[in-house]
Amino acid sequence: MQTVRLGKTELQVSRIGFGGIPIQRLAEGDAVKVVRRCLDLGVNFLDTANAYTTSEARIGKAIAGRREQVILATKTGVKDKKTALEHLELSLKQLQTDYIDLWQFHNVSTEAAYEQILGPDGAMEAAQEALQSGKIRHLGVSSHSLDLALKMVPSGYFETVQFPLNFVTDEALSELLPLARQHDVGFIAMKPLAGGLLDNAALALKWLLQFEDVLPDPGIEQAAEIEEIVRIVEGPWELSAAERQEIERIRAEVGTRFCRRCQYCLPCPQGINITLMMTVRSFIKRFAANWFQENDFSKVIETAKTCIHCGQCEDRCPYHLPIREMLAENIVYYEQMVL
Ligand code: SF4
Ligand code: SF4
Known part of the structure; x- marks a missing residue:
């Protein structure tokens, strides 16, 4: 598996990462097997979050004895120092490790959240302590807000940014990706398959692979999925003229008014799904x-x-x-x- 440099972290990550959301839905034994299959295929970047219920613990079980082979990324969604430190300890315990390669503030999408993180007793103080003690090696951030991401990337606080990027959600291309490159901030493509909207996973991944310094991070549920993805990554993945036309057709069909299934709109007081x-x-x-x-x-x-x-x-x-x-x-x- 080809590797890519993840910005100024200098981490050499596999050309494709593993997103840890879907393994929550599996039986534990199946989840562990899927993660191990990813490792066997050369996928070394495993990304999860404290919020993904069983995901961290399952990854922890899967990587037991193989920690040095893996680049572990996880996230905390809280904004205050005390709870962030508690989350970090829980992540370390669940992942069965004494360090996290990349710790990320999860979905920082409002000014208020960012200000709280940076303010007194905010989560940034927790991150600085953890960087000093070696419990985390690098700090990143994920966001759904383009305006805020444009502010956070050049701030100097973060070594990576995780933001949605796929051929129907490509707002990041005009300013955010160039800015991340300029500041040597590693770019992780969240929702590479548009949160399940795009049926043609091969097309979506091939489109992303053209950005050589971007790390796509698809959620993986089955061994067959990662096997197919690795086949695509190992190429040839250059888009043909027919595939480019198909992308244009899908873009026109989907338009801009479409739901990315991120679920941030929930809960609804009426219980509407x-x-x-x-x-x-x-x-x-x-x-x-x-x-x-x-x-x-x-x-x-x-x-x-x-x-x-x-x-x-x-x-x-x-x-x-x-x-x-x-x-x-x-x-x-x-x-x-x-x-
Ligand atoms: S409608 Fe809800 S799930 Fe869809 S993009 Fe908006 S917040 Fe996300
Ligand atoms: S009641 Fe209607 S408007 Fe209010 S949160 Fe639910 S779906 Fe949205």
């Missing part, structure tokens, strides 16, 4: 009508109809989607197409 409702068109395209009956989808639709238009979800959506309007449109679409 916003993410599912926002992406229902892709299910309608893929499944026959009886699938919706078998899965009792009418309940999801009926709950969606109880929206009280409070707007809380829209305040939280990092992509500023008109969720209320789109929910209403998708209810009508569902009723036309499925009922």
Whole structure:
């Protein structure tokens, strides 16, 4: 497996990373096997987060005895020093290690959150202590806010930035990626497959591989997925003219009004499954009508109809989607197409 230098961390990471969200859904033994398969195939960058329930502990079990082969990245979502230090200790314990290669502040997407991190007794003090003691070796940040990422990258605090990048979510290309390069901040591509929106994983990965210093970090659930991904990475992955045309076709079809399934809009006071409702068109395209009956989808639709238009979800959506309007449109679409 080819490796790539992750910015000023100087870490040599595999050309593709492992995202630790999906292994939460597996039985523990299966999760451990998937992680080990990734290591066997040469994937050395494992990225998880304190917030991903069982993910850290499962990775910890999988890497036992192979710690030196692995570059471990994890995250804390808290902004204060005390809880951040507690999270770090928990991460170390769960990952069965005495150091984290890359510790990241998780989803810093508002000015208020960033200010709290940098303020007195903020999480940055925890990070500085942990860097000094060697419990963490490098510090990074993840974000969904382009404006804030543009501020954090040149701040000098962070050695990596993790931000969504795929061929339908490519806002990072104009300023953020060049800025990260200018400051030698390693760029980790979050949501390389657009959070499941893109059916054609090969096309999405090939598009990302053209950026030689970007580390795509797809969530992996099955050994077969990582095997396929490694085949793509080992090439040839240059896009053909037909594939470029297909990318343009998908971009035009998806437009800009689409949900990235990040779930930051939740919870809804009415219990509406916003993410599912926002992406229902892709299910309608893929499944026959009886699938919706078998899965009792009418309940999801009926709950969606109880929206009280409070707007809380829209305040939280990092992509500023008109969720209320789109929910209403998708209810009508569902009723036309499925009922
Ligand atoms: S606007 Fe509707 S969907 Fe959004 S949080 Fe309020 S009730 Fe839920
Ligand atoms: S509506 Fe917005 S916040 Fe909710 S899942 Fe979609 S992109 Fe994320």
